[in-house]
Amino acid sequence: MRHSLRSSLFLTVAGLSAIWAPNALAQQADAAGDNDALIIVTGEGLDQTPASPAYDTQLIEREQLVSTSSGRIEDALAGVAGFQQFRRSDSRSSNPSAQGATLRSLGGNATSRALVLLDGVPMADPFFGFIPFTAIAPERLAEVRVTRGGGSGPFGAGALAGTIELESADAATLGSFGGHVYVNDRGGTESAAHVAGDLGDGFGVISGRWDRDKGFFTTPPADRVDASARAAYDSWSVQARGVTPIGDSMELQARGLVYDDRRTLRFDGADSSSTGQDASLRLVGRGDWQFDALAYVQARNFTNIVISSTRFVPVLDQRNTPSTGLGGKFEIRPPVGDSNVLRLGMDYRRSEGELFETAISAFTGAVRERRNAGGTNTDLGFFIEDDLLLGPLTLTAGARLDRYTIRDGFYVARSDDGAVLLEERFADRSGWEESFRGGAVFDAGGGLSLRAAAYTGLRLPTLNELYRPFVVFPVTTNANAALENERLEGFEAGVDFASGDIFDLSLTAFQNRVEGAIANVTLDPLTRQRRNIDAIEARGIEASLGVALGSLRFDGSLAYTDAEAQQDGAAFDGNRPSQTPAWVGGATVSYRFGDSGLIAANLRHVGRQFEDDLESDVLPAVTTLGLFAQLPVTDEASIVLRGENLTDEDIVTRNQGGSIDYGTPRTVWIGIRIGG
Structure with a gap:
């Protein structure tokens, strides 16, 4: 049934191209000879402010997003040194609930400490806090802006380690029709299609993607048993987006996203699923009084079956975890003169969900x-931020005040016959939290700029951390309804240098400290619990370099972070937080030819890290090689070749007392790509 539905969806996307006018992207006002009446819509939010460069920001352009060796958004994000997920495995071979996104080695558990936004909408699961990476197709995006650190500011609570802003591509970027079909050496497939065209004076885009593969064995050959299974996956998503002008200075943006993701990990029957339905409306005004008004709703669900690693039978059926995210944001920029950009606003997010497991x-x-x-978590934030331009010097300062509530928390355990074994109702909590940030950028001339910033930030514990225990057999990690908010304090200084389109260099030194950091603390060999520890402190250096020599280009990124978990008297005091490497880096060499030809080779290194807080189980350092080649055969069609982990390195993604999982082995893809 699911295959039939997916096939119908993709036939619908492809078929719409036949009824959409071939000149769908043409401007009707031009055809009428009335250029003065032309209204241009962008589908974007308000422009970045002049002081945005004060914070350590890196832009990932569309070409980089669609030319990774894996075709995954998390692979593109990994090109920014300092980005990490909770585990090394990508969204094809990890449990969805382990897909937390963070920056600057501030990890330690599976929840996102970085705020991920798609067209301004937070993408984190309302219950778990993980990011549904399988639902974010890189080919739908125009660019990604990654801000490491920076505090919460106008972005909302949750931007503790930074902000990842994903921006959807418009119709002009995508073209009226496009898509691709790739197959790998295991018989797995990746297929996508979109149609785009005029929607009145605006535009509309419908896109779909379907990924499926029988997968690979994550278990080493010597440890496999009859019950060992490949990491199979089957996921699809469909997104519809429309943008239309209202008057001559406003535009209305609407987006809907539906996705379904199913995986099997390690053993037969160890199946998980992640589903979602998202919708958002956004009104952007670009007149003298600029504003951005956004509202969204999200319905998500998660299921998971845990299989015993000794008897290979189900021991836990997490059969239903429905959750709802509801929220919005309003920002206004009054006209206060050419030397000032003032931002005033508020945002709100409500996360509600519960688990049912056996x-x-x-x-x-x-x-x-x-x-x-x-339970239910809410956050209502008010913010103000001002950029002041003083010749070559730009100053910025901002404040934020959050009213949060943690309420309706409960835990009930019943026997098979319905008798109550344990029932807990947790006291409601609420409070106010303030955050501040400020920075400066100085244009020294000749392409050189200097910057510095300091900031604080806030993250509420997720419903998952508060109320849901989980098992990665044989280790059980217990929830903790008494968890407090995490607080960030940080500062950084950096230098940027650019010489036209030929050379660009960025260096940043930083120190970030998360007080009350939530970590999975070891209580005994088989038990952990989520607890607030004194702090996670991370200090380090981030560097990026780009060099273009005609058609040849080099891009590199490197981060070194000295991170430690701090808790007086604890066995883990002074240890590195779990799952956080000291060294992360990557380099890409690319060659462009013709109008759309591209060959790119990527080398990526992740340093040694530890599975747990006691540093007892090591995940060795690993270096992987990837390849992407796009070879045009017509003006619209290209042959694409991709290679992941071409040297077939053993990527250890999990090590619990010698029980090991591996990440993606050597994988080769070939297929055809049409249009943008």
Whole structure:
């Protein structure tokens, strides 16, 4: 049934191109000879402010997004040194709930400490805080702006480690029709299609993507058993987006996203699913009083079956985890003169969800417990920020005030016959938290600029951290309803130098400290618990370099971070936070030819890291090589070749007492790409 639905969706996307006018992207006002009446819509939010460069920001352009060796958005993001997920495996071979995104080695658990926005909408799951990377197709995007650090500011609570802003591509960038179909050496496929055209004086885009593969064995050959399974995946997503002008200075943007992702990990029957339906409306005004008004709603769900690694039977059925995200943002920029940009606004997010799971005896198959837990978190924020231009010097300062609530929390465990074994109702909590940030950028001339910034930030614990225990067999990690908010304090200084389109260099030194950091703390060999620890402190250097010599270009990024978890008297005091390498870097050499020909080779290195807070289980350093080649055969069609992990390195993604999982082995793709 799911295959039939996906096939119908893709036929619909392809078929719409036949009824959309061939000149759908032409401007009707030009045809009438009335150029003065031409209204241009962008589909974007308000422009970046003059002081945005004060914070350590890196732009990933569209060509970089669509030319990775894996075709995954997280692969493109990994080109920014300092970006990391909780585990090294990408969204094809990891449990969805482990897909937290963070920056600057401020990890330590699976929840995102970086705020990921798609067209201004937070993408984190309302219950878990993970990012549904399979639903974010790189070919739909125009660019990504990554700000490492920077505090919360006008971006909302949750931007603790930084902000990742994903911007959808408009119809002119995509072209009226496009798509691709690739197949790999395991028989897996990746297919995508879109149609785009006029929507009155604006534009509309419908796009779909379907990925499926029987996968690879994550378990080393020596450890496989009859129950060992490949990391199979089957996921699809469809997005519809429309942008239309209202008057001559406003535009209305609407977007809907539906996705479904299913995976199997390690053992037969260890299946998980992640589904979502998102919708948003955005009104952007570009007149004298600029404004950005956004509202969104998200419905998400997650299921997961845990299989015993000794008896290979189900021991936990996380059968249903429905959650809802509801929120919005309003920002206004009054006309205060050419030397000032003032931002005033507020934002709101409500996350509600609960889990339903069944614990099963590995010996008898009988139900041991039926559990139900959940709650509601809200955050209402008010912010003000001002940029002041003083010749070559730009100053910025801002403040934020958040009213948060953590309420309706509960946990109930029942026997198979319905008798209550444990029932807890947790006290509601609320409070006010303030955050500040400020910075400066000085244009020294000749392409050289100097910058410095200091900031604070806030992140609420997720419903998952508060109320849901989880098992990565045989280790159980317990929830903690008493968790407090995380608080960030940080500062940084950097230098940027650019020489036209030929050379650009960026260096940043930083120190960030997360007080009350939530970590998975080891209690005994089989038990951990989420707890607030004193702090995670990270200090380091980030560097990026780009050099263009005609058609040949080099891009490199490197980060070194000295990070430690701090807790007086604890066994882990002074250790590196779990899952955080000291060294991360990458380099890409690319050669462009013709109108659309491209060959690119990428080398990526991730340093040694540890599975747990006690540094008892090591994940060795690994260096991988990827390749992308796009070879035009007509004006609209190209042959594409991709290679992942071409040297077939063993990428250790999990190590719990010698029980190891591997990441993606050597994988080769070939296919055809049409249009933009």
